[in-house]
C-alpha cells in the first residue's frame with residue numbers, strides 16, 4: 536500500500552468515526568410562563584442553582600423575552616443562539632437580576648435521579664405579562680399583542696429542528712407557570728385560555744411532526760402569592776378547575792413555599808423544589824408499574840423457573856432482596872422487588888410474590904433462596920427473621936384455610 540492510499544484510508548476512517556453519532560430519542564418538555572417560570576435571581580445570595588451531574592446530561596434550548604416587550608418578534612433577554620446546549624443559567628436583564636434560571640433545574644435533576652435520560656427542555660419564558668400575550672386568537676388579530684404565542688410556537692419549532700439528524704423525540708410535557716400579572720379580564724379566562732394554549736401547541740407540533748405530541752401532559756404550577764388579590768385568586772381557582780376536569784392536566788401547589796422579600800418571586804431553594812414537584816408529576820405518569828401484582832420484572836407475567844431475571848420473577852426478586860428503594864419511582868421500586876412500594880424489599884414483598892405465584896399456578900416461592908443472599912455476618916439474623924416470618928406465614932395460611940380450604944395445600948415449600 537502506498538503512503539498516499541494509506542492516508543486516504545485513514546482520512547475515510549476518521550470521517551466515518553466523526554459521523555457515527557448516537558441517534559437520541561429525546562423526551563421533550565416545554566416550559567413557559569412569566570417571571571417565576573423565567574426565574575429571578577435578585578434579592579438573594581447565593582442565587583445560583585449549584586451544580587449537579589444532571590445539568591450536563593440535560594439538553595436545553597431557550598429564548599426568554601424581556602418584560603418590557605410589546606412587539607413580535609419580541610425583544611429578548613437572551614437565547615441559546617439557535618443551538619441545543621447543556622442546562623445552564625440564562626442571560627440577565629442588565630439590572631437587578633444577574634442571571635435567570637427557573638424550575639427547569641429542579642425538574643431535570645429529579646428526572647435524572649429517577650433514571651430518566653435524553654431529556655430536552657425547551658424554555659420560552661417572559662418577564663411579567665398577562666395570559667393575553669399567549670393567546671393565539673389575539674396573536675392572529677395582532678401579532679404584537681399576542682407575541683408570546685408566536686414566540687412560543689417559533690421557539691418550539693427551532694428547538695425541535697435543532698436536534699441532530701436521526702434523532703427522534705416525543706413531546707412528553709408542557710409546564711405552565713403564569714398568571715400573577717393577569718388583568719381582571721385575563722383572570723376570568725384563565726381556564727379557557729390555558730386550555731386553548733395547550734390545544735394550539737399540541738396541534739401545531741403534531742402538524743409538523745405527526746403524533747409526537749399526542750401524549751403531552753400539562754403541569755400547571757400555582758402562581759406566587761396566589762391568594763393576594765382577586766385576579767390571582769380567580770386565576771388559581773380556574774386553573775385548578777381546569778386541571779380537575781382533564782386527566783392530561785395536573786395542578787401543582789406552591790403556596791407552602793416562602794417568597795423572596797419582593798413578595799412575588801420564589802427564591803433559589805423554592806425554584807428547585809417547584810421543579811422537583813413538576814418532575815414528580817411526569818415521573819409518576821410515565822414510570823408506573825404495569826398493574827400485574829407480583830410481576831417483579833414487569834414483563835407482564837408472574838412466572839418462575841428459568842433462573843433468568845428477565846423472565847423469572849423469583850430470580851428478579853432475589854436480585855433485589857433488601858434493596859433500599861426510598862426515593863425511587865414506583866416502577867423502579869417494583870423492579871427491585873419492593874412490590875408494596877414501602878421503601879425496602881422485605882418479607883412482606885416476598886409474601887406478595889408468593890401469593891401471586893400461587894394465583895398464577897407457578898411453582899411456589901422457595902424461601903431458602905433468601906438465606907443464600909446475605910453476607911455470612913447477616914445470615915443468622917436472617918434465619919431468625921425467616922423463622923418469625925414462617926410463623927406469620929402459617930397463621931396467614933390458616934386464615935386462608937378457613938376461607939379457601941384448597942389453598943392450604945399450596946403451602947410454602949421449605950427445602
Ligand SMILES: [Ca+2]
Pocket residue numbers: 829830831832833834835836837838846847848
Ligand atoms: Ca414477570
Ligand SMILES: [Ca+2]
Pocket residue numbers: 872873874875876877878879880881883884
Ligand atoms: Ca416493600
